[in-house]
Amino acid sequence: MAPLDGFASGIRQNPSIRWTSVIGATHRILRKDRLPDSKWIQIKRARAGAATTEYIDTGVEGQPRFYRVEAVR
Numbered sequence: 001m002a003p004l005d006g007f008a009s010g011i012r013q014n015p016s017i018r019w020t021s022v023i024g025a026t027h028r029i030l031r032k033d034r035l036p037d038s039k040w041i042q043i044k045r046a047r048a049g050a051a052t053t054e055y056i057d058t059g060v061e062g063q064p065r066f067y068r069v070e071a072v073r
Contacts, residue, residue, distance in 0.1 A: 015057045017067050021048035026072040029055050035066050045072070 021027065025048045030040035046053055057065065 015060065015065060015067070016054060017057070017069065018052060018054040019069050020051065021053040023048055023050060027053065028070045028072055030068045030070065031057070032066040032068075033063070040068055 017029065019027070027046050027048065028042050029044045029046060031043050032040055043057065044055060046055060057067075
């Protein structure tokens with residue numbers, strides 16, 4: 001699967017990140033405030049309960065954010 005296959009994000013007051021997942025797999029959700037920043041900050045670990053997993057980042061209204069999802073091996 002290509003890196004962005006099954007990945008979607010939404011633009012709204014509280015950003016929504018949705019990706020295709022394997023049930024039972026664990027993922028790390030990481031965030032940056034600015035793309036040039038050197039470090040990604042882990043904001044959550046999520047275990048997939050379905051073929052699609054979603055995370056909504058609350059409390060970031062009107063602030064730009066950049067997100068990354070990594071599978072935990």
